[in-house]
Amino acid sequence: MVISGKVYHKSEIVRMGIVTDRKNGLTYNDLAVKYNITKSGAKKIFDKFLTTSSVKQQPGQGRKRATTNRENTLIVREAIKNPTTTAADIKESVHVAVSISTIKRRLREAGLQNYMAKKKPLISKRNKAKRLAFAKKYASMSLDFWKTVIWSDESKFELIGQKKRQKVWRQPNQGLQERFLQHTVKHGGGSIMVWGCFSWDGVGNLCQIKGKMTGMDYAEILRGNLKESANKIGLTHFVFQQDNDPKHTSRVAKQYFEEENIEKLEFPPQSPDLNPIEHLWTILDANIFRGRRISPKNFFSELENAWNNLDSQKLKNLVESMPKRLRAVINNHGSVTKY
Numbered sequence: 266m267v268i269s270g271k272v273y274h275k276s277e278i279v280r281m282g283i284v285t286d287r288k289n290g291l292t293y294n295d296l297a298v299k300y301n302i303t304k305s306g307a308k309k310i311f312d313k314f315l316t317t318s319s320v321k322q323q324p325g326q327g328r329k330r331a332t333t334n335r336e337n338t339l340i341v342r343e344a345i346k347n348p349t350t351t352a353a354d355i356k357e358s359v360h361v362a363v364s365i366s367t368i369k370r371r372l373r374e375a376g377l378q379n380y381m382a383k384k385k386p387l388i389s390k391r392n393k394a395k396r397l398a399f400a401k402k403y404a405s406m407s408l409d410f411w412k413t414v415i416w417s418d419e420s421k422f423e424l425i426g427q428k429k430r431q432k433v434w435r436q437p438n439q440g441l442q443e444r445f446l447q448h449t450v451k452h453g454g455g456s457i458m459v460w461g462c463f464s465w466d467g468v469g470n471l472c473q474i475k476g477k478m479t480g481m482d483y484a485e486i487l488r489g490n491l492k493e494s495a496n497k498i499g500l501t502h503f504v505f506q507q508d509n510d511p512k513h514t515s516r517v518a519k520q521y522f523e524e525e526n527i528e529k530l531e532f533p534p535q536s537p538d539l540n541p542i543e544h545l546w547t548i549l550d551a552n553i554f555r556g557r558r559i560s561p562k563n564f565f566s567e568l569e570n571a572w573n574n575l576d577s578q579k580l581k582n583l584v585e586s587m588p589k590r591l592r593a594v595i596n597n598h599g600s601v602t603k604y
Contacts, residue, residue, distance in 0.1 A: 279319035287311045331363045341375040346432040360584045377434045385446045385601040388535045393599030396532040400594035411587045416542040417462040424456050465584045469494025471572045475563045480515025506530040538604035540581035
């Protein structure tokens with residue numbers, strides 16, 4: 266606020282009012298009531314004005330910070346060096362006599378927030394090169410091509426329980442850097458395993474996998490469901506996508522593709538971010554468990570019903586995301602992406 270050509274903060278305006286009213290004859294008791302402060306507080310403000318001729322806050326005043334600049338540097342350095350460390354561990358490492366809350370404040374002041382680590386596969390250098398080559402090869406493909414692809418995968422669904430997530434200290438734009446990721450390794454098992462496929466125009470069959478799936482089991486799933494799924498979706502010609510799981514590349518699976526003359530997409534290893542069905546599993550999981558309790562006996566039938574009733578626009582959105590996914594891989598030199 267500007268008064269008589271001078272700029273004052275709100276607190277300074279209150280102090281100026283106290284000084285002015287005191288000069289005009291108000292008692293300290295009157296000032297305490299008017300400004301909702303103690304009498305001693307009003308007297309302290311007026312006495313300070315008599316000494317300094319100012320109501321402005323003097324430099325160097327205010328509560329002293331609990332940590333020094335050197336301690337702040339050590340706190341931030343420890344979090345940068347080890348993103349998975351906790352505030353309690355940092356306090357112990359740098360030997361500062363402050364609360365854990367103070368440690369967290371210093372980290373936030375430095376632009377570090379405690380985010381949940383993103384779960385992404387640990388990709389080898391060789392596979393990054395394969396991902397990059399794939400992305401460059403298919404980056405110019407039109408949406409018409411992606412509409413002909415049938416995307417497939419297996420996934421597990423659990424009735425209860427989630428793996429504990431890990432938190433890391435990082436800046437807002439560092440979520441996809443290697444050292445801030447919680448890496449995952451794909452594996453079987455769980456309450457129920459399913460195989461499914463989908464395309465731009467709809468979902469195919471959803472099959473329950475009982476026990477540990479072998480290459481022979483996978484070939485049988487394809488024989489009984491792939492062409493039937495293509496007919497269900499409405500594709501007379503399609504390109505089939507699968508990942509590089511050993512069961513998918515087994516001799517019996519290859520024999521099926523050759524016998525049926527099925528064209529396959531040359532899909533790179535360690536690339537769940539390039540397979541939109543991964544996001545479809547997440548959508549399915551959210552749809553079936555949202556506010557519901559499901560018995561193990563009806564688990565698959567509930568899954569299948571939810572699968573067949575997935576929003577068709579979401580299927581289209583996922584397929585339309587392919588150019589963006591490929592560009593993300595190229596921009597990140599074959600490494601992990603936000604997808």
